[in-house]
Amino acid sequence: MAINFFRSVLVGAAAVAALACGARPSGHFTLWQLPSVVDDHGNSYVIRTANDSIIVIDGGKVAETAYLRGFVGALGNRISAWIFTHPHFDHVGAAREILADRQGMCIGHIYHSRFTDSMLVPRQGVEKPRQATLWNATVDSLPDIPVTDLHAGDELVIDGVLFKILSEKNPEISRNLYNNSSMAMRVEDDSKSVVFLGDLGVEGGDKLLASEYRPYLDCDYLQMAHHGQNGCTEEFYKSIKFRACLWPTATWVWNNDVGGGFNTGPYTTVQTRRWMDEIGIKEHYNSIDGLHRID
Numbered sequence: 312m313a314i315n316f317f318r319s320v321l322v323g324a325a326a327v328a329a330l331a332c333g334a335r336p337s338g339h340f341t342l343w344q345l346p347s348v349v350d351d352h353g354n355s356y357v358i359r360t361a362n363d364s365i366i367v368i369d370g371g372k373v374a375e376t377a378y379l380r381g382f383v384g385a386l387g388n389r390i391s392a393w394i395f396t397h398p399h400f401d402h403v404g405a406a407r408e409i410l411a412d413r414q415g416m417c418i419g420h421i422y423h424s425r426f427t428d429s430m431l432v433p434r435q436g437v438e439k440p441r442q443a444t445l446w447n448a449t450v451d452s453l454p455d456i457p458v459t460d461l462h463a464g465d466e467l468v469i470d471g472v473l474f475k476i477l478s479e480k481n482p483e484i485s486r487n488l489y490n491n492s493s494m495a496m497r498v499e500d501d502s503k504s505v506v507f508l509g510d511l512g513v514e515g516g517d518k519l520l521a522s523e524y525r526p527y528l529d530c531d532y533l534q535m536a537h538h539g540q541n542g543c544t545e546e547f548y549k550s551i552k553f554r555a556c557l558w559p560t561a562t563w564v565w566n567n568d569v570g571g572g573f574n575t576g577p578y579t580t581v582q583t584r585r586w587m588d589e590i591g592i593k594e595h596y597n598s599i600d601g602l603h604r605i606d
């Protein structure tokens with residue numbers, strides 16, 4: 312396994328140039344979108360490089376811990392890099408369980424966008440800091456695992472697979488603070504690209520769209536923001552080019568049905584689904600349908 316880490320100040324301009332002229336990373340990866348095993352909206356992706364390095368993005372909820380343990384166990388029980396989009400429990404819940412009781416799992420490195428101390432101060436009208444406080448305490452309690460605070464523009468190259476960070480914590484956006492602080496990233500190999508949006512909301516998505524990282528949003532596979540609803544805007548989705556949707560969701564979110572029938576609940580997933588139909592997306596990978604593998 313080879314991991315190279317570059318700060319954007321070193322390679323940002325060169326990377327843009329390389330992308331513009333069509334150069335691609337040399338490595339190759341397999342991506343799995345893990346299923347919604349308890350019909351909940353955990354966000355969980357596993358990547359295996361051609362050299363058998365395992366990279367996990369988030370990992371889902373506490374209730375999905377056993378599935379994640381089994382999945383990683385079957386791949387060798389070693390995670391080379393565990394990358395977290397943001398510290399909500401549907402993203403770090405299983406990870407917190409595993410980090411507290413590893414059961415033989417080896418974890419090489421943790422990457423996240425660490426909430427600053429000022430983001431952990433309770434503020435009127437801002438989501439309570441409890442989950443981020445717990446997450447920071449979790450990663451601070453791991454003397455044997457290096458933890459890196461990533462920033463927009465940073466790049467990890469693992470066995471020739473590029474992980475480019477497109478967004479990071481946004482302490483200045485108080486509305487929907489956690490979700491808008493999602494660390495979006497582009498993962499690219501010799502033949503495909505995937506953009507993970509985490510749970511980006513309107514403000515975080517718009518900031519990303521207006522940023523220098525906009526060119527990296529065009530991709531083959533796009534993970535729909537915030538489990539497919541109440542995430543990025545219609546303009547966001549209709550401004551970028553992609554071929555397929557990854558939906559890390561649950562049946563009740565997908566159908567906006569919490570007991571009253573189709574599209575009667577509080578979620579906006581059906582609207583997002585309509586946008587995708589209007590764009591003409593025909594290829595969908597939905598966690599409620601089970602495990603999906605993309606090569």
Ligand SMILES: [Fe+2]
Pocket residue numbers: 352354399401402510537538
């Ligand atoms: Fe989430």
